[in-house]
Amino acid sequence: xxxxxxxxxxxxxxxxxxxxxxxxxxxxxxxxxxxxxxxxxxxxxxxxxxxxxxxxxxxxxxxxxxxxxxxxxxxxxxxxxxxxxxxxxxxxxxxxxxxxxxxxxxxxxxxxxxxxxxxxxxxxxxxxxxxxxxxxxxxxxxxxxxxxxxxxxxx
Amino acid sequence: xxxxxxxxxxxxxxxxxxxxxxxxxxxxxxxxxxxxxxxxxxxxxxxxxxxxxxxxxxxxxxxxxxxxxxxxxxxxxxxxxxxxxxxxxxxxxxxxxxxxxxxxxxxxxxxxxxxxxxxxxxxxxxxxxxxxxxxxxxxxxxxxxxxxxxxxxxxxxxxxxxxxxxxxxxxxxxxxxxxxxxxxxxxxxxxxxxxxxxxxxxxxxxxxxxxxxxxxxxxxxxxxxxxxxxxxxxxx
Numbered sequence: 001x002x003x004x005x006x007x008x009x010x011x012x013x014x015x016x017x018x019x020x021x022x023x024x025x026x027x028x029x030x031x032x033x034x035x036x037x038x039x040x041x042x043x044x045x046x047x048x049x050x051x052x053x054x055x056x057x058x059x060x061x062x063x064x065x066x067x068x069x070x071x072x073x074x075x076x077x078x079x080x081x082x083x084x085x086x087x088x089x090x091x092x093x094x095x096x097x098x099x100x101x102x103x104x105x106x107x108x109x110x111x112x113x114x115x116x117x118x119x120x121x122x123x124x125x126x127x128x129x130x131x132x133x134x135x136x137x138x139x140x141x142x143x144x145x146x147x148x149x150x151x152x153x154x155x
Numbered sequence: 156x157x158x159x160x161x162x163x164x165x166x167x168x169x170x171x172x173x174x175x176x177x178x179x180x181x182x183x184x185x186x187x188x189x190x191x192x193x194x195x196x197x198x199x200x201x202x203x204x205x206x207x208x209x210x211x212x213x214x215x216x217x218x219x220x221x222x223x224x225x226x227x228x229x230x231x232x233x234x235x236x237x238x239x240x241x242x243x244x245x246x247x248x249x250x251x252x253x254x255x256x257x258x259x260x261x262x263x264x265x266x267x268x269x270x271x272x273x274x275x276x277x278x279x280x281x282x283x284x285x286x287x288x289x290x291x292x293x294x295x296x297x298x299x300x301x302x303x304x305x306x307x308x309x310x311x312x313x314x315x316x317x318x319x320x321x322x323x324x325x326x327x328x329x330x331x332x333x334x335x336x337x338x339x340x341x342x343x344x345x346x347x348x349x350x351x352x353x354x355x356x357x358x359x360x361x362x363x364x365x366x367x368x369x370x371x372x373x374x375x376x377x378x379x380x381x382x383x384x385x386x387x388x389x390x391x
Contacts, residue, residue: 038274038275042276045276049194049276132191136190136192137190139190139191139193139275139276140188140189140190142274143189143273143275144189146274146275152298153291153292155292155295155296155299
């Protein structure tokens, strides 16, 4: 019985670890997610803020939906223990205190998800000005997490 | 000792100084708050670039105490000042070092900012001339030079306080009014500057800002420039 329980615990922990993958894979996947979101947010920024004359409603909606989908995809599971050290596409910029301040991390992540979802709604129904304002809110939520948990690039 | 009022700082120089104070404050606030204010950070950067180019030009064509040649801190001047024998008007040699250091750091700060990105939605006007990784490094240098600027501003304020409390000299007032009371024997003439030269310096500054922030430089030099702008975007 005890052996069975031990086996079950062992199995379930290995499955958990396996689902998130080795450290390098977790880092690689999340770095990819953020670069891809960056590609989409750059399109939105260009079309609603920098060159409003190029605004293309469908493209902005598509980009907003991509960001929301990535935000809702459960990025949190890519932040397994030990992933503050390691190299994905490049060295991770995650600060170790991410693991000590889990409440703050959760709050920032939840705020970001909410903003991403609300932004997708505004992108579908709002005017360019409304989209631009909401995009500002979304990027604030990006920034607040960068400030708390991302190591600044070294010069 | 009888004193006499002399002109030290010309109006464009004073306007530059206080606009720069505003610019540094506004740039700091907009950078910290982020969001859509990041775009304002970029616009304030354009103003800062214009002010810097103006000041450097004014360093050649401005009035006496604005000109680099008149206050350039040679070792001999520094020695005289440190021995306590300095009596001339305008920037003293140590202050001149501080002015040059401030202008140097501002050049680094503004120069790197032109290539910077914030990994969210902001890109400096010359971002396309650099790779993303180079831009990231220049962004780090941008932040680093701001910290150096803060240190220099701290020294600047400390020197003002030192002069005010210990040497009983108010350095802020002349930067507002442009004139200063000096002992009669130390009176000196301030010449040069003038409206025409001010227009020239301002025009040079405006052209530089327009070339860089209007996208003209990046458009001409960018590697992406070879791709036709109207290349069809695949619908898939």
